[in-house]
Amino acid sequence: MVEIVIGAVSDIFAANAVQGHLMVALGRTATFQAPLRFASFVHQFEQIVLRAIPIVALISLVVGAIITQQTILQLRQFGVTIFVVDLAAILMFREIGVLLAAIMVAGRSGSAITAEIGAMRIREEFDALQVMGVDPHQALMLPRVAALVVGMPLLAFVGSMSGLAGAAVVAKFYGDIPFDIFTDRLRGAMTVTSVVVGLIKAPFMGFLVGLLASIEGMKVAGSSESLGQRTTSSVVKSIFVVIVADGLFAIFFAAIGL
Template sequence: MAKSEAPQIDISGSEGVLVARLAGDWTTRWARQMQSALDKAFAGHSRPDALEFDFEAVTALDTVGALLLAQRRASFGEAVRTTIAGASGAQANLLGHVNAIEVHAPEKPLRLPLLLRPFERLGRMTAAALGDLVGIHAVLGRTLAALAATLTLRAPFRFAALVNQFDLIVFRAVPIVVLISVVVGAIITQQSILQLNNFGVAIYVVDLAAILMLREVGLLLAAIMIAGRSGSAITAEIGSMRMREELDALSVMGVDPYQALILPRMLALLIGLPFLAFIGAMSGLAGAAIVAFVYGGIPIDIFLDRLQDALNVRTLLVGLVKAPFMAIIIGLVAANEGFKVAGSAESLGKHTTASVVRAIFLVIVADGVFAMFFAAIGF
């Protein structure tokens, strides 16, 4: 077996014609050396009128070597005449097949000045955000169309799927929502009592806990937990089905994926999140009552009496009115990210993470917008 030799290239030229004399093995084993040799050999030469490759001293050639040569030829443009000399029959056939394929020279990435790079990133982020906004509205439109088809009896109502999703999204989330709400309610009350004791008005911690848990914290905790727990699950389920082409199979069978997959999950979120928000608020008040008794010396019966005076229907409605909007946000973001999953596990993990982060961010932003709106109308 002949010993392989490193690839070599020698460039000579006269009257606008470059002659590239090749030698050695131009095979995959020497890929880096081939690229380096081509870059060094052509570095000092301008665009010629004609280019000739001499294969007289080439001992071996495979597809990688032929592709690198074709890319170098393409870098000069189609107007440059290219000829082959000294190639064997097999080498000529391989070069002909590779050259018959449309080969583009590798583009060098555009490197902006250092001061402009942050603006480039900002532009890419803005374009991606606008693309996500369009995608979310597309998912919303398809979901509303599926709902309209169900209401007009043009599509079956999948009650079993709704019950199953309600169990997965709502009932199984109750323990974690209760636990987190109790802990957060206890922490808020404990810190509030420490400050209110300085003014001798520790009893007002009941009013503070009631308003915070019913208007803001109870719903916000439930929404964040659902975004992290169920939103990620929805993205992963839809994304894995997209990877295995199960969504295409449903479409081929005449089943609308939005009708079968998205609509039951959206309805479960719409119905379940107000329920979870109420449970979270009540759990937070329970934690507040325990801490108020331990740290503030406020008996449970006094806490409940004060709670009745502090609560009203308006405070309860503020929290419940926001819940369906946050449910829609979580569902739309999760579905949109699921449909964006490509054919790799890396893509699935990337979009699942993006689903959780974006849903939590939008939920917090929506809560802030509602807070400003209710303050503006005095509600």
């Protein structure tokens, strides 16, 4: 128990330290004291965001279909199957779309970031950059975290739309709801607030994934075993944190009436 508490406190201090370095790096870039590594940002955006679109869309499509099928099964008993459209619209844009995107990014890109940074630590590339006068946080971590923050709303939107597509297909063939009726009902059920709430959460979740991945990468202690342990820890912690963050956001938005 004591080790768990000590580990948690250590993680909090490490998170604050890395976050501080990232904020300083961002401030230096914003004030033109350090070069904007645009090429690195574009490369990371392609690797982390654009290449993740197919898998995020596929997973969201399947999950949307499963949720809709189970919902229709229950609503049919009360003769209100049409309300499955309202539920799908709210769930996909407010919760499921962004949450699935964050989990997939944590497993796919968070682990890659940890492995890359950890491998650099093993090869002492971090020390080499510092000797050359290059801030590793500026050169390596900031482009990756920035790509996650900028790209997560896109992935969340793609996931939400894919989930709705899966819901529409299942509603057509399992709930006897034609596509035109589904679309008309969707227009009334889907509000700007639901879309905005999901998109607001996305950048924060992207930042959390990038922050935790960077922290775990910095903890690699010079062996392949340590690299494997930290990569696993990065995925587990990132998924746990984004789920907790989603719950906290849900409570917050409910408290302010959104």
